[in-house]
Amino acid sequence: MTLIQRFNRALAQQNLLSPDQTIVVAVSTGVDSMVLLDLLQRVPVQQRPQILVAHVNHHLRAQSAEEAAFLTDYCATRSISLKIAEWSADQHPQNGVEAAGRQFRYDFFAKVMATSGATAVLTGHHANDQAETYLMKLARGGDLAQLRGIQASRPFQTGQLVRPLLTFSKQQLRDYASEHQLTFYEDVTNQDVTLTRNRLRQRVVPELMQVNPEFLSHVATYEQQLSTLLSAKAQMVATLLPTVQVQQQLDLQQLSKLPSQWRLPVLQAWLQKHTRQLVSETKLVPTYHWAINSQSASSRLPLTATLELVKAAGMLAVLPVKKRVKKLRPSEKIMVDLDQWQKITATQSVGVFRTSPTVASQPFPLLNSDMPLVLRPWQPGDQLKLKHGGQQLVRRVLIDQKVPRSERTAVQVLVNAHGTVLWLVGHKFSYRDPNIARAQTVFLALKHTELKGVHLKR
């Protein structure tokens, strides 16, 4: 089969052989995309899709303007529609020009696709590009899924991104170009061996082809096998995921019942679903150990700036990061406004109300001279007034009530303007005669709230 026949077969496989559809052809004026454009024009007219060439002038090389002018002339002579985008120098970033240029290109292709109603964008990627991509990914490391190379076709905007030359080697394309006397431009930056891809292109791939001339087709075969394997894996994970999910949460016991090789991929899929981010399995290993280890020191694990993993009652949930309530230090005081809840810890709020609140509360005769009321951690000399005129040290109350030493410092007292303790919050009230003159009855209340998400449903 000739190269032209193989090319037409590749187009047929992608359902592109129809004059009723428009395709965008990304042409850089390099040999690959000029061969692509030439081959497309050789498709019999009754099958040939409408061609719309898209070119980006990157303004990166002196040659750029010449290339754009050449392509303008080429398309005009052959009555081919052409769209050119200018990526002007002032748009170039200081670093990462290559990636930014690629982004600009694909954004432009997407725009052209949208405005022309095209069904596909075609690029000139070939078998050597595929091999270089594989080698780069092997060197970089990661999950097997990340080793996937360039796809012959993948969804792109409202259609497909198609690489019909993926099975052809660079040499085959060069031979075709010289046989058909095509004009094309060499990218001089391809000679720059300080760039990793160029070193692979010029040194490593030729070496490997010396080891085995079939190297490129072996890479293509691996890519196919890998694709099949990964889609089988994705299907299996999709089947297993519902067996460990309870609503939005993940049941850790069910997870640990899965065959060991599926636990990490299922955790990964569950996390991806709830965070919309894919974390590689390799990076997920510590998270997995934290999740299944019942001795983990903490029940929370930060995931992103805004999300955290929360583990409770054998379940795992992805929740928004809670704003931590700052622990009160001994010197800190909070002025108490009447009729308002005041948070004193992550789970406790205190209020002084003029009408009885819905939660349990203690009536207390309050004097104008008590105001302002203050909440603060208790101090060593603090005392409570007892009913028959005596005093009791706060410290004594805490000891009598067997409050663990570690929890004692966090206990708060409500004191009046004169520093008299009215309430040892959560433990005991000071006594005051309910018939004292000029007093108004207020209600001292303590409310416990659960930390959202810590008490998870099973």
Ligand SMILES: Nc1ncnc2c1ncn2[C@@H]1O[C@H](COP(=O)(O)OP(=O)(O)OP(=O)(O)O)[C@@H](O)[C@H]1O
């Ligand atoms: N300036 C350009 N204008 C239009 N199309 C381009 C341009 N540069 C590259 N392309 C398209 O992208 C294909 C691959 O080009 P090249 O290998 O230089 O890009 P890459 O950056 O390595 O690949 P990718 O763009 O997929 O990351 C070309 O064959 C061509 O179809």
